Structures are given as structure tokens and as C-alpha cells.
Amino acid sequence: MNDFNFYSPTEFVFGKGRETETGKYVRKYGGTKALIVYGGGSAVRSGLIGKVQRSLDENGIGYEVLSGIKPNPVDTPVYNGIEICRKSGIDFILAVGGGSVIDTAKAIALGVPYDGDFWDFYSGKARPEKALPVATVLTIAAAGSEGSPDSVITKTDGMLKRGTGTDLIRPKFSVLDPELTQTLPAYQTACGATDIMAHVFERYFTNTKEVEITDRLCEAVLMTMIKETPRVIADPDNYEARANIMWAGMVAHNNIVGVGRDQDWNSHGIEHELSALYDCAHGAGLAVIMPAWMEFVHKHDVMRFAQAAVRVWGVKMNFADPEATAVEGIRRFRSFLHSIGMPINFAELGAKAEDIPVLVDKFGVGSGETGGFVHLKADDIAEIYRIAAKAEL
Amino acid sequence: MNDFNFYSPTEFVFGKGRETETGKYVRKYGGTKALIVYGGGSAVRSGLIGKVQRSLDENGIGYEVLSGIKPNPVDTPVYNGIEICRKSGIDFILAVGGGSVIDTAKAIALGVPYDGDFWDFYSGKARPEKALPVATVLTIAAAGSEGSPDSVITKTDGMLKRGTGTDLIRPKFSVLDPELTQTLPAYQTACGATDIMAHVFERYFTNTKEVEITDRLCEAVLMTMIKETPRVIADPDNYEARANIMWAGMVAHNNIVGVGRDQDWNSHGIEHELSALYDCAHGAGLAVIMPAWMEFVHKHDVMRFAQAAVRVWGVKMNFADPEATAVEGIRRFRSFLHSIGMPINFAELGAKAEDIPVLVDKFGVGSGETGGFVHLKADDIAEIYRIAAKAEL
Secondary structure (H helix, E strand, O other), X not given: OOOEEEEEEEEEEEOOOHHHHHHHHHHHOOOOEEEEEEOOOHHHHOOHHHHHHHHHHHOOOEEEEEOOOOOOOEOHHHHHHHHHHHHHOOOEEEEEEOHHHHHHHHHHHHHOOOOOOOHHHHHXXXXXXXXXXXXXXEOOOOOOXXXXXXXXXXXXXXXXXXXXEOHHHOOOEEEEOHHXXXXXXXHHHHHHHHHHHHHHHHHHOOOOXXXXXXXHHHHHXXXXXXXXXXXXXXXXXXXXXXXHHXXXXXXXXXXXXXXXXXXXXXHHHHHHHHHHHHOOOHHHHHHHHHHHHHHHHHHHHHHHHHHHHHHOOOOOOOOOOHHHHHHHHHHHHHHHHXXXXXXXXXXXXXXXXXXXXXXXXXXXXXXXXXOOOOOEOHHHHHHHHHHHHXXXX | OOOEEEEEEEEEEEOOOHHHHHHHHHHXXXXXXXXEEEOOOHHHHOOHHHHHHHHHHHOOOEEEEEOXXXXXXXXXXXXXXXXXXXXXXXXXXXXXXXXXXXXXXXXXXXXXXXXXXXXXXXXXXXXXXXXXXXXXEEOOOOOOOOOOOEEEEEEOOOOEEEEEEOHHHOOOEEEEOHHHHOOOOHHHHHHHHHHHHHHHHHHHOOOOOOOHHHHHHHHHHHHHHHHHHHHHHHOOOOHHHHHHHHHHHHHOOOOOOOOOOOOXXXXXXXXXXXXXXXXXXXXHHHHHHHHHHHHHHHHHHXXXXXXXXXXXXXXXXXXXXXXXXHHHHHXXXXXXXXXOOOOOOXXXXXXXXXXXXXXHHHHOOOOOOEXXXXXXXXXXHHHHHHHHHOOOO
């Protein structure tokens, strides 16, 4: 096991109707005037934004709003949000939505007290030193941004999708009401579930030895997703399954299942180029990329893939041919993703094999390497896109 | 799943030699003068106290010391510690030790800013409203106090063992260096492992339905303990197994595996009377009590016990007789505890069956009931002691 620090100070406020307590928690964490960041009209039509505003009113918290945040969030609203905050004396950023809204809110929180361009933190030009406090009211179980120190934003100029991470933008509190996710269409629900599983697999496939506790915790989240996701696809109103998925989504990404081990994250990076180019859902892109990545890298550690196959997917160990066990685990993952309505190849995603050179170029590894489990060069990444392009059940 | 709040703001500083960073973290969390609380001479002889003091010196942190804290910690040193703090202007309590030292440190932290008797918080007479900041350098994986909001203290007058819990005494940071646990005797190591497993089982046996995510997380910790504990009993210097157990011990008790579900905790309460009366190790008492409690209550939810047997202990499900599966799981638990050197009945623990009326009386349930999974009356508690008294493999 590697040495590590683990710090997850977010207060999670979990359960039915708890978004009505938002104002109380903003006050608890020192906010006096908030910027409410949200996405489209559904949050208004469902009455959620109204509930949050009433809760702020009741607690004497002023607010401004920034709406219209879209999936695969870009930089433009971040600049708008920073301007509003500076003009209006905002001291607290409240995201009401999913990963895109939360990541935008985090970018604004970093940008307000910074003299330069907030993009400096995403391009790697500068390290954040302060941020406004951020909190969230979560509406989809997926990104894990409600409990993570991460934010991913796309720069409109060049459509570069880049991330940053700092404890400064760990949410002060996150309201997790599973009821808010019951109105989500099946496709978005499945995209979220895929993202959650991918967050675990990016940590699971590691070269670090002797990590039984985090292996087992990773497997716990994966087995939960395998049980609960088909239930919400079949019955979107199943509160209990929604609740299990919502907590699993947080556990998957606040890093409690990932400490003490090298992690990979190439599947995320390779996917980001798909969602940046085609504006597809991140989860859908991961459904296409992650099994392809697994097929490309599994020979690097057959026994680790066999362990996942046996422990997570219930495959019988083939002692005469462990690789067959490993491959069967990957096959079951892709088959599971297909069963919940996810695309499994470029055609189903709406991507084009002829764009692969463009995707590889944008990925930007150049003549270098990337990844924590298997180091990949540009040619390897091209091959993973090719496997993903033509994948079949 | 029940509604819940989850808040675990402790920064965990995990790895080899990281106790040399203690002073840096005391400074980070605002301490200027610390009370170092520790146990016996071994912490001095091993050089640990010296290392911590040097680290405080290097960071300009002053300190006083309070030593001699014993297992099953009592109130006397708490009063001494409070007095030292008030006299010397202490603003930070640093526990260097295991659960007894940490629980004492937490009690001092509560007592210093309180005008009345600190015991008020343990007797239920008052609720804590403030506390000095607490941090820990952990030397045994067991109590989970390094990440929990809890403290258990015994009042010398009457030997009453009582606990309190408040987020105010969650440690600001906890240094977890698995190397520090390599010198522990096998018996203490096994007591710690038993305590960790008991913390999970107290949460696992619940009447709350639809808690797959926390069920699976509980099982993850238990399976880790079943794999790693025999390795450290066989080879105390096995750093990797020690590291897995140390992180498992924190995960078992900061409540990430227990949120959203009713919990029981009767085994802990029933055991506390044993360790209060005989001054035996808490973990050893749990090894005697918990399987007995399981035998007494398992008919309340045979399928939950069968699930534990199958998922955790690898028992084959007996579909014709699920109770046989459940009972086999309990048998394997007791057998496992025996295999790591734990006592399994009163004789091996040094307790006496003729004291059972005294134990039941001290437990103090009177004509009432207690427990979250199965409500127990005084007669039930007596029967559990009787099962424990005469248990055999």
C-alpha cells in the first residue's frame, strides 16, 4: 500500500426532501449571499429552484442566479459567474444540479478570488491558493463531484477538456435527495451509473500490491451498481434503488475506495475527447471506451482482471486458463452496459472511426506516455479507439 | 434506507514514519500549545513520544504531557488533564496511543471549556457545545476512535462505563503509521481485530431494508479482516497486512459503512460490563459476547445471518435449511476468533458465571429494553451472558 492523505470534510445531508434545509446549511458554513448555479428549465419546472430559494430566504441568505449550464460544461458561463460574484459581493457558490453544474460552480469559486484567468488552474499554469466556499444540491448520481476535489471544464477555444483538483473546492455540504433523481430519463440514469462504475474501475486496475481493503471496497460499490441499476431502469420511481445508487456514487469518487494505490484514469481521458468532439454524454462515451481499454490492457495483469471477473461479475474461475476468466469479466461488463441501454461502439454513440486521428491528436500525448496502470503512447490510444469503434456484444 | 447526515472531516495522514509530521499538522489546525496524552512506558521507550515532541519543537508548538493512561480508561486522568490544560493555556489535545488514550483526550477536550463536570456528557445530563481541537497519533488498529465522534470512559466511583458522541471531538487529523503497530503483541493485535469486526457487525445486523451499498461495504471490511488478521498473527512485522488492517479499522467506525440504517450496539454494551468488572481487554470481551449475542438473536432474521454466512464466511447456501447456513456463519466467526488467539467463553476470559446477576444489574436496563436489531430485556441479557459463559467451538 502506498502512503496517502485522505481528507473528505464535506457534510452529506441525505434523504427525502432535505433540499428544504439548504439555507440552514449555507448559514452554518458562513454564507451570506450565494450564487445559485443551475442548468436548464427542468430544475425550475420541478419546483426545485423555488424550494432552494425559499430555504435561502427563510435563513436570510441573499442570492443571484446563473442558469443555462449545459452538459460538458464550457468556460463561458464560468467567466459570467465570476463577474456576477465580483459585482454582487457573493461569498458562497451553491450548485443545484449534476456534475456539469457542480464543476462550473467549482471553477467560479476558484476564479473569483484569483487575479488571473481561472483557466490557469485547468491548463496547469497555476495552483489554486484560495476559493469561495462551494456546496451542492445534487440532482443526478454520476460524477461524484458532490464529494470530490475535482472539476472538469472545456475551453471553447479549441474544445480542450481539462480538469483540476484541490481540497479548496471540496463542497462544504452536499444535499443528496434520491427523490430528485426519480424524474431522470433512463438514458441519463444509465449514463450516471456507467460513470460511477468507471470511477471505481479507474482505481481498481492498479500496479500497487497488497491493497485488499480498497479492492474489497471497490468491489462493494461495483456489486451494488450491478444490483441496483437494472432496478431503476425498470422502475424509475424505485426510491430505495435510487438511494443506494446515490450513496454509491459519492463513495465511488471521494477516494475512500482509492487511497493508497496508483490509479489509472486513461479511460476518462480517452473518453473526454469523444464528449468534447461529439458532445455525447460522458457516461455513454465511457461505456464505449472503458471495455475497449480493458481489452487492450488486460494482459498486463491477467490475475487482477480475473479477480474482478470472479468477485464482481460472479464468473467461475477457470484455473486452466485464467485469461479466459479475465476476458469473460470484460465481456460481462460490456453486456451489462448494453442491458441498461448504453452504446457499446462508435456507431451506437454517434462517433466516427475516421475521426480517430483527430481524437488522438486532441488527446495530446504527443511522443509521451500517459496512465497509471499501463502507460499508453499515441499509437496505443489509437488502437483503443479502433477497438471501441467496432466493438460487438 | 433511512435519511442521515454523514460528516467525517478528519484529515488522515497515513504511511511510514509520518508521525514526524505531527507538528506541521498541529500548526495547520491552529494549535499553539498542546497536551500530549499517552499511556505507558512503551511509547517512550520506542522513541515515539520523542519523535512527536521533536516534531512539535520544530514547528514552534509548546506542550505539556499527561501519561499513564490505562486500558478501559477511567475519569481520574481526565480531571488531571483538564486541570493541566486550564493552568497552562493548552489549546490543542494530542493523543498518542490507542482507543483508551484517544477517548481520554476527547474527554479532556470536552471538559476544558465546560464549567460543570465533564461526566455530565457521559451520564447524559448535558450535551456538549464546545471542545478543544483533538488529534491523534494512532498506535493500535482497534477502537476506530481516530476517525469517530465517540469516547467511552469509566467512572471510578461505581465502575460505570459510559460513552458520548459529538462531531466536536472528531479528530482534526489522525496520523496512521502501520509500522507503529508492528511491535504489538499478538494478543493485543487480535483484540484490536475483534473490535474492528464487532464495529461492523453492530451495524450489519439491522432491521432497515434496502441497504445494499452499506451491506456490501460492511462485508468488504470483514473480508479484509478475515484475510489480513491471520497474516499479522503469524508475522507481526508484515507491514502490508498491518496497513490494510489499520485503514479497515478507520473505515469500520467513521460510520461510512453504517449510515442510513438502524444499528444495534448491544454486544458492545453487554461487553462493557465485562471489561469494567474484570478489566479484561474490550476486544477479548467482544470475542466472548458477540457470537453469543448472534446465537441468541439470529432467528429474528435468519436470511440476514445467512447472507453474512454466504458473503463473508464463504458458507454454501443451504436452500433447504437457511437457518443451518446462518448458524454455520456464527460458528465460523467463533472459530476464526479462536484461531487468532481470542477467548471464546467466560473461563478463557477470566469471567465467572456466578457474576452474571451483577453484570446484568450493572448493565442497568432495569425493566426496560435496549438495542436496535433485537430489543433485549434484562432476562435476555442474562441469557446471552449464560450462552457466552459456556460457549465451545
